[in-house]
Amino acid sequence: MMGASDLNASIQKINQKNNNIIDYNLIGLAHLDYDLFEENLVFNGKIYIDEKKQTYKLMCFSRMGVLSGFGMMNPNIYLQSYYASKKGFKGNLKGDGLQLGGTVIVDKNGNIVYSHDQKNYTDYPKEEEIIKFIKEYKEKHML
């Protein structure tokens, strides 16, 4: 599983081996604790805020709810919190914690060529899945 910092490290590795093929952008819901987040993240991309959640709605990302126990029954959430705290992230319970996110890769024309919608709080794309996608994309488009 990968959080934003792991994803960032993966993208750096992919770019080193693939002639800087991919841009990396993060979108968050609110400015809450952004400064603390930025301090702890060695990040090469850009970070944006979407307070109105327009892009979340556009991408149809899910929200956790009562029926899922707000996702707190998933033991991976505690494991992920532990690893995040080891990296200096203190955790943050402010704002809308029920909104889930996701990851897409788009081409220059806005075509979604890869997507991963979060199903729960600890659901992130796997590094090997992204590496495999990039390899196949390069072969298909002769990059």
Place this chain on the structure above:
Amino acid sequence: MESKITSSILIDSIFIENAKDKTKILFKNLWEKSDKPLILIHWLRRFG
């Protein structure tokens, strides 16, 4: 799986804010103004 974000009529009216300097940019500029062939966008639940 391939679909197009730009097929939505909403796309021309969605602005996001640069977290560092708080300037607003069009969401579609993430790919239209990029100098790279692929653009990864990761939506966070929260910062922290």
